[in-house]
Amino acid sequence: MPEIRQNIATKEWVVISTERAKRPEDFKSTKEKRTLSEISEKCPFCPGNEHMTPYETYVVKDEFNKWKIRVIPNKYPAVVQEGTVEYRSEGIKRCVSGVGTAEVIIESNKHNDILPLMPEKDIEQIIKVYKERYIAAEKDKRIKMIIIFKNYGEQAGASIEHPHSQLIAIPVVPFHIRYRIEEAMRYYDETGECVFCKMLNEELRYQERIVVETGHFVSFVPYAALAPFHMWVLPRRHMESFGDINDNEITDLAKNLKITLSKLYIGLDNPDYNYVIRSVPVNEKGKEYYHWYITIMPRLTKTAGFEIGTGMSINSSLPENDAKFLREIKVR
């Protein structure tokens, strides 16, 4: 019989559909294999085409004084830098001005670099830039929420191949986040525990859904994974804000991410995916009960009417099987 599982932290329900169950191999990416060159003439993110993008807000250089990582304002920003936050309400029309930060983090000067195949040191550098930009965005008094994410591949909504991620900082806290925080608070008030720490400890005890354990981070397929190979990467240390990650943890996160994403890359033949750093709203630190983490969502299936209508998911893959499959993938 199928199980309808609930994530204890987010309260999200997912139908684990054993009747539709597929083998992990069935999810292998079937996208056309293309060999990219190191430089693409038309790519706005490639060295030599810097004039095609807005001027950089941050840059990391290599030993030859050439840029390795470049942060630029998004040329087509979801929210714009200039302006004040104004709430308007007139009948059914409620809105806030779309001010904030929309940045692109160009992760490499090579058009054909692929994150999990990059040296650990380079991934570490990218995470350092994430932290740097997170803290810079936090200083803007208009900002309530900062999202750092990567869209990899067309199915994940990426329009440019050159390796990059994004930071978007917005002047509202969406209810999706409020709801999670409230649930975490309720759990904390009832049990005295952080629900994310609880989840991590239990997953470590069960072991069956663990994918990669490193010194400071653990990646696992959650018990109520929303889709095939959906993973969480959780810091072992209880901290609510990504901005609080320290240098040792950054080094370790680079290691964990490299192995975790390599397993996806090898095991599922380079699938499209999103990852998102989920942190606490910026002006609301001091929430003992919240815990930041990274969610990795391979885009192997399509959401449809059921998901739109219920906010639930149907996962046609058993989380325990997905984790076992990934654990068995050898990296290097």
Next chain:
Amino acid sequence: MPEIRQNIATKEWVVISTERAKRPEDFKSTKEKRTLSEISEKCPFCPGNEHMTPYETYVVKDEFNKWKIRVIPNKYPAVVQEGTVEYRSEGIKRCVSGVGTAEVIIESNKHNDILPLMPEKDIEQIIKVYKERYIAAEKDKRIKMIIIFKNYGEQAGASIEHPHSQLIAIPVVPFHIRYRIEEAMRYYDETGECVFCKMLNEELRYQERIVVETGHFVSFVPYAALAPFHMWVLPRRHMESFGDINDNEITDLAKNLKITLSKLYIGLDNPDYNYVIRSVPVNEKGKEYYHWYITIMPRLTKTAGFEIGTGMSINSSLPENDAKFLREIKVR
């Protein structure tokens, strides 16, 4: 400056991204045009292949005693018919047994029929079957929530071309629905009004986002539309449950749906879409403040990391422009 709009009823936020704005024409479907034949030999939903599907639970016949609409149990059901509802909770593992109903409504005996191009009378018949099956599912004491939806096209998650829709009845009320009901209750308690009636009245007053008005239904692009050409089809009469729709309303809904979907079909070159009937949870009638409606979601853009991380949407099209574009499309 972009606006971040909020839907007054659902509290969903959406960034109306004027910087990324496209013209309605830019959303035209670019999918390969294929001519389908009236019968497909391999299609399990075509006449002659009835043995490829489970035995029908409901059927509508034509004057020659051949089936016109066939309802069958889903061969790969998300939830299964047999079993009792059992809640289990052990540490972080919480689940409910996946029992319920999963039916497929085969809308036509022609493989190449397209809903908006079908005669109004046939669409009316399909909606009558929706109501019939909704009421049948409601009688099952294990059921808490019934979703009727249509996935049209690959981008919308459809795996079979033959025109069909689905009914899934589940033994839980997801928080996504709870949240909407709570918000509607709060609005009702504060103002004495149904927030959906309020929205309908205001949209009718503004007129700028209205797409099609018929006697009993109004289709419009919501002020905070989640994606380009996202529409709501709302009954003018205040009623919480789709099961309460009467015959006159069914006739009128067929008319409205036909025109509304035809405008999408003509204006955007047969785009993929989902529609979902959003009704109140089944054991919770008597909610004065809730109002059922249909949401139509063309699948023209991809959700990405921002949407996963915030639960918000970025809409690169202005709802007022989308509505104007659709109003100007001539049907028949």
